[in-house]
Amino acid sequence: MNIRRHFLVAALTVAALGSSVARAEDNVLRVGTDATFPPMEFTDNGKRTGFDVDLVEAIGRKLGKQVEWVDIDFKGLIPGLVSHRFDMAVSAIYITDERKKVVDFTEPYYAGGLVAMVKDGSSIKKLADLEGKKVTVQVGTKSVGFLQEHYPKVQRVEVEKNQEMFNLVDIGRADAAVTGKPAAYQYVRTRPGLHVLPEQLTTEEYGMALRKDEPQLTKAVNGAINQLKADGTYAAIVNKWFPAAAK
Numbered sequence: 001m002n003i004r005r006h007f008l009v010a011a012l013t014v015a016a017l018g019s020s021v022a023r024a025e026d027n028v029l030r031v032g033t034d035a036t037f038p039p040m041e042f043t044d045n046g047k048r049t050g051f052d053v054d055l056v057e058a059i060g061r062k063l064g065k066q067v068e069w070v071d072i073d074f075k076g077l078i079p080g081l082v083s084h085r086f087d088m089a090v091s092a093i094y095i096t097d098e099r100k101k102v103v104d105f106t107e108p109y110y111a112g113g114l115v116a117m118v119k120d121g122s123s124i125k126k127l128a129d130l131e132g133k134k135v136t137v138q139v140g141t142k143s144v145g146f147l148q149e150h151y152p153k154v155q156r157v158e159v160e161k162n163q164e165m166f167n168l169v170d171i172g173r174a175d176a177a178v179t180g181k182p183a184a185y186q187y188v189r190t191r192p193g194l195h196v197l198p199e200q201l202t203t204e205e206y207g208m209a210l211r212k213d214e215p216q217l218t219k220a221v222n223g224a225i226n227q228l229k230a231d232g233t234y235a236a237i238v239n240k241w242f243p244a245a246a247k
Contacts, residue, residue: 029065030086031056034074039186039241040092040206051182051241052090055109055225056208058233062224078102081209087217088210092182095207104218105207109225110238114143114201117169117177117184120193124176127199130154133175136165143178146201169194185242 033052035041041050048069060067070086077089081103092112095105116135118124124133130147136157137143147154157174159165166187168174177184178201188194210218228234 027065028068029056029060029063029088030068030070032070032072032077032080032086032089033091034077035069035071035091036074037092037182039189040182041090051110051237052092054237054240055228055234056088056090058228058237059221059224062227063220078209081211084211087214088208088221090208092206093209094204099209102212103209104212104215105209106218106222106225108205108207110206111203112181112206113203114146114178115181115184116197116201117166117179117188117194118175118197119169119172120195122175124197127197127201130176130178134173135176135178136168136174137178138162138165141179142202147178150201166191182242189243 033041033048035043035048035050035053037050039050041048041052043049053069057067070080072080072085074091077091077093078099080086081089089103093099093105094112095108099105116124116127116130124130130151131153132155134155134157135147135151136159137147139158139160144156144158147156157168159168162179162183165174165177165179169177170191170193181196181200184196188196208221210221225234228237
């Protein structure tokens with residue numbers, strides 16, 4: 001009996017400690033991200049920063065939770081979320097029907113999609129003007145197939161990296177670049193003489209991914225996003241990272 005009592009006490013102690021740890025961590029929101037996609041999330045002088053980072057930190061404050069970031073390759077975000085490595089995945093993740101089969105998403109928090117970047121003074125004033133022009137795109141991206149299908153007269157100049165694509169427009173070897181909205185706006189913020197056409201080629205929405213077994217957390221995060229929009233914080237974050245796109 002004494003041995004059984006000893007084990008019972010030990011088990012209760014472990015359970016109590018586990019409960020205590022769980023309560024202590026109730027104020028922590030673990031967020032998985034791949035911080036390699038400026039301006040959404042990236043590192044600057046060793047510090048994580050970006051639009052998503054600022055927005056998640058603001059959400060954490062609204063929820064009364066400390067944000068704990070977990071760095072992981074993009075392809076591991078959904079599996080890591082499902083396996084409970086973190087509570088939420090935020091990394092410029094497009095909401096898709098395929099992903100919605102596995103995880104839940106918040107309401108869309110930002111609209112991405114394809115845009116065209118040109119030099120100031122360019123003859124390209126609207127999307128229809130792309131036809132017949134030299135337009136640079138990154139190989140293997142949605143931009144290639146989209147131009148093939150919707151702008152068949154475009155002279156595509158395919159390159160390996162986003163930076164090469166932007167450079168070709170900068171030096172005049174291409175008339176425009178078609179790429180993701182966040183990357184384009186990030187580039188023109190730092191390089192005068194370039195701008196993004198206001199009309200987008202496509203619109204796709206970003207969402208924050210959460211587990212299907214945590215509907216209350218999804219509801220809470222949605223509530224926090226709505227509060228941030230109501231009090232002006234969301235608009236300030238958009239204006240900080242996408243000043244030309246702020247409404």
